Amino acid sequence: MYIGVDLGGTNIAAGIVNDSGEIMLEMSIPTLSERAADAIIDDIKSLILNLIKEFGLSKNEIKGIGIGIPGLADADGNVIHCVNLGWNDVPLTSKLKQEFDVPVFVDNDATVAALAENFCGAMRGAESGVLLTLGTGIGGGIVFGGKVYSGFNRVGSEIGHMVIGDNFYDCNCGKNGCLETFASSTAIIKYTKKLLEETNEESLIRDKINGDMGKLNAKIIFDCAKAGDSLAEKSVRRLVKYLAIGIENVISLIDPQVIAIGGGVSNAGQYLLDMVIKEVEKYKNYKELPIGKIVIAKLGNKAGIIGAAMLCK
Amino acid sequence: MYIGVDLGGTNIAAGIVNDSGEIMLEMSIPTLSERAADAIIDDIKSLILNLIKEFGLSKNEIKGIGIGIPGLADADGNVIHCVNLGWNDVPLTSKLKQEFDVPVFVDNDATVAALAENFCGAMRGAESGVLLTLGTGIGGGIVFGGKVYSGFNRVGSEIGHMVIGDNFYDCNCGKNGCLETFASSTAIIKYTKKLLEETNEESLIRDKINGDMGKLNAKIIFDCAKAGDSLAEKSVRRLVKYLAIGIENVISLIDPQVIAIGGGVSNAGQYLLDMVIKEVEKYKNYKELPIGKIVIAKLGNKAGIIGAAMLCK
Numbered sequence: 189m190y191i192g193v194d195l196g197g198t199n200i201a202a203g204i205v206n207d208s209g210e211i212m213l214e215m216s217i218p219t220l221s222e223r224a225a226d227a228i229i230d231d232i233k234s235l236i237l238n239l240i241k242e243f244g245l246s247k248n249e250i251k252g253i254g255i256g257i258p259g260l261a262d263a264d265g266n267v268i269h270c271v272n273l274g275w276n277d278v279p280l281t282s283k284l285k286q287e288f289d290v291p292v293f294v295d296n297d298a299t300v301a302a303l304a305e306n307f308c309g310a311m312r313g314a315e316s317g318v319l320l321t322l323g324t325g326i327g328g329g330i331v332f333g334g335k336v337y338s339g340f341n342r343v344g345s346e347i348g349h350m351v352i353g354d355n356f357y358d359c360n361c362g363k364n365g366c367l368e369t370f371a372s373s374t375a376i377i378k379y380t381k382k383l384l385e386e387t388n389e390e391s392l393i394r395d396k397i398n399g400d401m402g403k404l405n406a407k408i409i410f411d412c413a414k415a416g417d418s419l420a421e422k423s424v425r426r427l428v429k430y431l432a433i434g435i436e437n438v439i440s441l442i443d444p445q446v447i448a449i450g451g452g453v454s455n456a457g458q459y460l461l462d463m464v465i466k467e468v469e470k471y472k473n474y475k476e477l478p479i480g481k482i483v484i485a486k487l488g489n490k491a492g493i494i495g496a497a498m499l500c501k
Numbered sequence: 502m503y504i505g506v507d508l509g510g511t512n513i514a515a516g517i518v519n520d521s522g523e524i525m526l527e528m529s530i531p532t533l534s535e536r537a538a539d540a541i542i543d544d545i546k547s548l549i550l551n552l553i554k555e556f557g558l559s560k561n562e563i564k565g566i567g568i569g570i571p572g573l574a575d576a577d578g579n580v581i582h583c584v585n586l587g588w589n590d591v592p593l594t595s596k597l598k599q600e601f602d603v604p605v606f607v608d609n610d611a612t613v614a615a616l617a618e619n620f621c622g623a624m625r626g627a628e629s630g631v632l633l634t635l636g637t638g639i640g641g642g643i644v645f646g647g648k649v650y651s652g653f654n655r656v657g658s659e660i661g662h663m664v665i666g667d668n669f670y671d672c673n674c675g676k677n678g679c680l681e682t683f684a685s686s687t688a689i690i691k692y693t694k695k696l697l698e699e700t701n702e703e704s705l706i707r708d709k710i711n712g713d714m715g716k717l718n719a720k721i722i723f724d725c726a727k728a729g730d731s732l733a734e735k736s737v738r739r740l741v742k743y744l745a746i747g748i749e750n751v752i753s754l755i756d757p758q759v760i761a762i763g764g765g766v767s768n769a770g771q772y773l774l775d776m777v778i779k780e781v782e783k784y785k786n787y788k789e790l791p792i793g794k795i796v797i798a799k800l801g802n803k804a805g806i807i808g809a810a811m812l813c814k
Contacts, residue, residue, distance in 0.1 A: 260787065269787065316653055330754075339756020340629050341791050346753040349786050351746045353678060354667045363784055365666060433664045440659040441643075441754050443652020471676055473662050474573065474582065478654050 189245060190500045191236050193255040194297065194492030197221050197272035200228070201489075202235045204243050205497035209308035211490060213243045225278045233287045252291040252500025253284060256300035256492045262342060265294040293499035299336045299345055300495030301487070302329025305448050307498050309486040316444040319485060320347055320434070322453035325360075326368035330442070336499070348372070352433050356382065370430030373406035373452050380409050380423040391419035410456040427453075428460070432467035439468075439479050450485030457484060502558060503813045504549050506568040507610065507805030510534050510585035513541075514802075515548045517556050518810035522621035524803060526556045538591045546600045565604040565813025566597060569613035569805045575655060578607040606812035612649045612658055613808030614800070615642025618761050620811050622799040629757040632798060633660055633747070635766035638673075639681035643755070649812070661685070665746050669695065683743030686719035686765050693722050693736040704732035723769040740766075741773070745780035752781075752792050763798030770797060 189212070193202040196219060203214040215235055219228060232255070240247060257280070259270030265281025281292040302311070302319035311317035311331070321327040328347025330337040338344050348368035349361055357378060359366040369375050381401055384393065392412040397403040412420035435447055454460065465482050472479060487494060502525070506515040509532060516527040528548055532541060545568070553560060570593070572583030578594025594605040615624070615632035624630035624644070634640040641660025643650040651657050661681035662674055670691060672679035682688050694714055697706065705725040710716040725733035748760055767773065778795050785792060800807060 260790075268790070328754075337755075339752075340758040340793060341756055343752065343787055343790055343792060344754055344756030346786050349753050350750045351666070351784075352664055361786055437663045437750070438754065439652075439656065440662050441641075441657055441751065442650075443654055443657030445653040471664075473659050473674055474656055477573075477581070477656055479656060480653060 189243075189249060190251055190497035191239065191253040192300075192493035192495070192497030193232060193236070193253065194489075194496060195219070195228075195232070195255055195257050195273075196297075196492075197258060200232060200235060201493055202232070202239055203493040203497070204239050204245070205494055207501075209304065209494050209498060211493055213239055214493065215239055215242075219273070221273050225273070225275050226283075228273070229278075229280065229283050233284065236288070247288060247290075250288065250290050252293065252497075253288060254293045254295075254300065254496035254499035255280060255284075256297040256496040257294060258297050260296060260342065261294040265292055267294065291500055293496075295336060295496075295499055296327070296329070296338070296345070297492055298327025299329040299338060300499060301327070301450060301485070301491035302331050302345075302448075302495065303336050303498050304487050304491040304495030305450070305485050306331040306334065308494065309491065310448045310483045311446040314445040316442070317446045317448065318347070318438055318442070318444045319448045319450055320431075321451035321485075322372055322431075322449060323451040324372060324374050326372050327451070330444075347434070347438065350434060350437060352430060352437060367430065367434040371427050371434060371453070376406050376409055376423050376427045376453070377404050379426060380404060380420070383419055383423065387419075389419050392417040393420055406453050407455065410459070414459055424460075424463070428463045428467050432464055432471060435464065435468050435482065436471040440473060444480045446481045446483060448483050448485040450488075450491065454484050460484075502556075502562060503564055503810035504552065504566040505806035505808070505810030506545060506549070506566065507802075507809060508532070508541075508545070508568055508570050508586075509610070509805075510571060513545060513548060514806055515545070515552055516806040516810070517552050517558075518807055520814075522617065522807050522811060524806055526552055527806065528552055528555075532586070534586050538586070538588050539596075541586070542591075542593065542596050546597065549601070560601060560603075563601065563603050565606065565810075566601060567606045567608075567613065567809035567812035568593060568597075569610040569809040570607060571610050573609060573655065574607040578605055580607065604813055606809075608649060608809075608812055609640070609642070609651070609658070610805055611640025612642040612651060613812060614640070614763060614798070614804035615644050615658075615761075615808065616649050616811050617800050617804040617808030618763070618798050619644040619647065621807065622804065623761040623796045624759040627758040629755070630759045630761065631660070631751055631755070631757045632761045632763055633744075634764035634798075635685055635744070635762060636764040637685060637687050639685050640764070643757075660747070660751065663747060663750060665743060665750060680743065680747040684740050684747060684766070689719050689722055689736050689740045689766070690717050692739060693717060693733070696732055696736065700732075702732050705730040706733055719766050720768065723772070727772055737773075737776070741776045741780050745777055745784060748777065748781050748795065749784040753786060757793045759794045759796060761796050761798040763801075763804065767797050773797075
C-alpha cells in the first residue's frame with residue numbers, strides 16, 4: 189500500500205492506494221493556506237496517520253508516500269516554489285521523513301496527474317503520454333516509459349507557458365502568448381468578457397449572468413455554445429484553435445502516443461474533444477501519417493492522489 | 502568502422518567513421534536529384550564500395566551503415582518523404598541490404614546531426630540535447646540518453662514547425678507562425694527585404710546588394726548588423742527574439758541539458774549566441790533556476806556523416 193497526497197491551495201486530499209492504483213480509503217481536510225508551512229505539514233502528517241490507523245495498518249506497512257504540489261520541487265523533494273501556498277525552499281520530504289521511515293517523493297500536481305492517467309486512466313499503458321490540465325491555468329505532465337519526465341533541470345513539462353501566438357493580454361508569468369492565456373478557463377472567461385463588453389451582440393450568456401461579469405465561468409460559456417449561441421461559439425472556437433496549435437506543437441516536439449485533456453475545461457467532454465481533434469488535423473505536419481491519440485482524461489480529481497502514490501512505484 | 506552517409510539535395514557525402522566519431526576517409530559526389538531513386542541509391546552503394554576499397558577494408562569489416570536524409574523515414578528505414586529528392590515510400594534500407602550484409606539505419610538529417618553533436622560535438626555527453634539547424638528551413642534533433650528521439654509515430658522533433666507567434670507570411674507547411682518563418686535564413690531574408698522595400702531607410706545592405714534583392718543573404722544581414730547598421734540590427738533582433746521564444750518553448754517542454762544552434766545562420770557565432778542567451782533569460786519561467794546550456798554547434802557539415810554513422814552504435 190502507498191500513500192498519495194494531493195496538496196492543493198484549498199484542500200489537502202490523501203488516500204491509501206494499492207498496487208493497481210485504486211484508492212482504498214480517502215480523507216480530506218482544508219489547507220488553510222495562509223498558515224505557516226510547518227503547520228500545514230503537521231496536518232499532512234496527521235492526515236496520513238489517520239488514514240493508516242483507520243485502514244488498520246501500521247506505519248511500516250506503507251511502502252512509500254507521494255505528494256503532488258501546485259508548484260515545483262527538486263529531485264530531493266524540497267519544494268522550490270509553491271505560489272498558492274507562499275512556499276519557497278520548503279524541505280517537504282525531509283520533514284515527512286521525520287515521522288515516516290519510508291521513501292517520500294514530491295512532484296508537480298499536473299505531472300503526478302499525468303502519471304495516474306498513464307498508470308490506470310485515459311493514457312493507460314502508453315509508452316509516452318502528455319496530460320494538459322485546463323483549469324484556471326494550464327498544467328502539463330509528461331510520462332515516458334511509465335516514469336514522469338520533467339527535464340534535466342526539472343523546469344520542463346510547463347506546457348501552459350509555451351508561447352503559441354500573440355494575445356490581447358499578458359500571462360501572469362510576464363510573457364505574452366502563453367498557451368494558458370488562450371485555452372484555460374481564465375482565458376475563455378477573459379475573451380468572452382471582452383466580446384460582451386466590446387459589442388452589443390445578443391447572447392444567451394447575458395441572460396445567464398444577469399449583468400454580473402463575476403458570474404461568468406467556462407461552464408456557462410460551453411453550455412451556451414452547445415445551445416448554439418454565436419458569441420459563445422466564437423469564444424469556444426478560439427479556445428479550440430489555440431488548444432489545437434498547442435497540442436500540435438507538443439506533437440511537433442515530442443510526438444507522444446497519447447495526449448489527454450483534463451481539468452475543469454475538459455468537462456465540456458466529447459463536444460470539446462471532437463472539435464479539438466478536427467482542428468489538430470488541420471495543423472498536422474504530415475497529413476497522411478498517424479499522430480498520437482487525443483482523449484479526455486478519466487480520473488478527474490482522483491488523479492492527484494493516485495499519481496502521487498504511483499511516484500513510489 | 503562504420504559508414505555514415507549524408508544524403509543531401511545537392512551532394513551525397515559519405516565517410517568511414519571510427520568508434521570515436523572521427524571521419525577516417527570521406528568522399529562526396531553530386532546527388533543529381535532529378536534522377537530516379539534507384540539511380541541515386543546505386544550511386545550510394547558505389548560510393549560506399551569505393552570508400553571501403555580505398556581504405557583497404559572488406560565489406561564484412563564494416564559494422565553498420567547509417568544514412569541521414571532530408572526527410573522522414575520509418576523505423577524500418579523506408580523513406581516516407583523526401584521533398585527535395587521527390588522520394589515517397591522508398592525502401593532505402595532494404596535496397597542497401599541487397600549489397601551489404603550489415604545493419605542499415607536511416608533517419609532525418611537534423612536528427613543525426615544532433616546525435617553527432619551529442620556524441621563528439623557541442624552537446625558531447627549531455628544526458629539530453631536538442632539541436633536546431635537554422636538554414637533555409639529549421640531542422641530539429643532530439644537526443645535522450647545518447648539515443649535519437651523522434652516520438653511514438655516518428656513525427657516529433659519537427660521543432661521548425663512549432664507555432665510561436667503571428668507572422669506576415671505563411672510557412673510552406675500551410676501553417677502560420679512556425680519557428681522557421683521567424684528564425685531561418687529564409688525568414689531573415691524575407692523580413693529584411695520587406696523592410697528595404699517598405700521604407701526608405703538608409704542601410705549598408707542597399708550598397709552591398711546594389712539593388713538586387715536576389716543577392717540578399719543571411720551573412721550580409723549579420724555582417725551589416727555587426728557593423729552597426731540599424732535596419733540590419735532590426736532584422737537580427739527580430740530573429741533573436743523569436744529564436745529565443747522557440748528555445749524557451751523547448752525548455753518549457755523538455756528542458757534539455759544542452760541546446761545547440763547549428764546551420765548557416767549559426768555562422769554568426771558568438772555575436773548571435775550572446776544575444777540569444779540574453780533574450781532567453783527574459784522568457785525564463787523560473788528566473789532564479791538554471792536552464793540548459795545554449796551553445797553553437799561544433800561539427801558543421803561533418804555532423805551529417807558522423808551522426809549517420811553513430812546511428813549504428
